[in-house]
Amino acid sequence: MRSPDAEVRRAAEERLAGLATPAGALGRLGDLALWWAACQGQVPPRPPADVRLAIFAGDHGVAAHGVSAYPAAITQAMVGTFEAGRAGVNALARAHDVSVRVVDVSVDSESTGPHKVRRGSGAIHLEDALSPGETERALAVGEQVAREELAAGADLLLSGDMGIGNTTPAAALVAAHLGLPASEVVGRGTGVDAAGLARKTEVVDAALRRAGDRVEDPVEALTALGSADLAAATAYVLTAARAGVPVLLDGLMAVACALTADRIEPGVAAWCAAGHRSTEPAQSIALDKLGLEPLLDLGLRLGEGSGAVAAVPLVRSAAALLSDVALLSELLPGG
Ligand SMILES: O=C(O)c1ccc[n+]([C@@H]2O[C@H](COP(=O)([O-])O)[C@@H](O)[C@H]2O)c1
Numbered sequence: 001m002r003s004p005d006a007e008v009r010r011a012a013e014e015r016l017a018g019l020a021t022p023a024g025a026l027g028r029l030g031d032l033a034l035w036w037a038a039c040q041g042q043v044p045p046r047p048p049a050d051v052r053l054a055i056f057a058g059d060h061g062v063a064a065h066g067v068s069a070y071p072a073a074i075t076q077a078m079v080g081t082f083e084a085g086r087a088g089v090n091a092l093a094r095a096h097d098v099s100v101r102v103v104d105v106s107v108d109s110e111s112t113g114p115h116k117v118r119r120g121s122g123a124i125h126l127e128d129a130l131s132p133g134e135t136e137r138a139l140a141v142g143e144q145v146a147r148e149e150l151a152a153g154a155d156l157l158l159s160g161d162m163g164i165g166n167t168t169p170a171a172a173l174v175a176a177h178l179g180l181p182a183s184e185v186v187g188r189g190t191g192v193d194a195a196g197l198a199r200k201t202e203v204v205d206a207a208l209r210r211a212g213d214r215v216e217d218p219v220e221a222l223t224a225l226g227s228a229d230l231a232a233a234t235a236y237v238l239t240a241a242r243a244g245v246p247v248l249l250d251g252l253m254a255v256a257c258a259l260t261a262d263r264i265e266p267g268v269a270a271w272c273a274a275g276h277r278s279t280e281p282a283q284s285i286a287l288d289k290l291g292l293e294p295l296l297d298l299g300l301r302l303g304e305g306s307g308a309v310a311a312v313p314l315v316r317s318a319a320a321l322l323s324d325v326a327l328l329s330e331l332l333p334g335g
Pocket residue numbers: 067068069070161162163164165166167168188189190191192250251252253278279280283301302303304
């Protein structure tokens with residue numbers, strides 16, 4: 001995979017160092033500007049103009065086994081709410097001029113959209129999430145969605161998720177990729193109590209045992225431990241990176257998928273920035289592994305892509321600083 005442009009990054013570093021600011025004064029906005037310029041391949045960079053979020057929606061068999069604080073019916077209801085523009089992420093997206101697309105990959109509903117792979121994915125502690133053919137179809141969905149958004153002019157893609165129970169397979173994927181026990185990756189998701197957390201740990205542990213060494217292959221890991229919506233999100237991130245278009249990640253699901261994509265094709269992480277730190281431990285662990293430091297740390301655990309959308313103004317700010325600020329040499333006589 002091609003990397004963001006190292007020459008451009010060096011030129012961006014030089015420009016950043018020469019800006020009419022004290023050295024280092026832009027802090028992490030400076031680092032973000034370097035990443036953005038290197039991804040875009042030009043100094044000064046243009047701020048992101050066409051920012052698009054895709055929310056991959058699906059249900060999960062584990063939701064019937066006490067791993068979430070909410071019933072699975074919420075997934076379908078929230079898909080309707082995104083479409084009506086009334087969810088948390090819609091409010092943020094309107095505030096920050098981000099387009100929102102909802103992709104029903106595997107919601108357990110009657111609706112049969114063009115991207116539907118199946119109604120709900122398997123309960124991973126008891127059975128594979130998907131058949132190998134379903135995994136391939138779900139990967140094709142994510143690739144197609146990314147290609148469509150890129151063809152429509154996106155210069156920054158955001159990955160979001162909706163699915164009651166999805167923090168369980170996402171945590172299982174992180175554990176599988178990093179060789180960690182269930183107890184280190186599980187979190188409270190929508191807010192399960194201590195008994196729920198214990199059940200969730202057992203479910204992830206049983207799923208990891210059931211999958212065994214099949215998880216050494218990242219696509220097999222999606223089949224055994226993931227879900228159709230997570231496979232689609234994985235291919236979406238992978239396709240953007242292959243096309244050299246940067247991706248702003250959200251919480252646990254987006255980051256678990258970026259980690260999976262980076263295992264499928266090393267180098268994906270270089271095209272990613274982390275919008276925020278979610279409350280899920282597996283998200284922080286996976287971000288560390290990917291070498292990404294979250295831009296925001298607000299205690300958000302909404303999902304939907306909300307933490308990525310909330311960070312869009314920071315990417316715009318970083319690009320504007322690197323492109324619009326005068327050089328110190330222009331200010332000083334003879335400088
Ligand atoms: O983004 C995160 O890290 C995150 C953390 C906790 C919960 N969520 C959202 O809540 C749902 C999953 O939580 P749960 O408890 O049902 O597994 C799903 O719709 C996610 O978008 C998301």
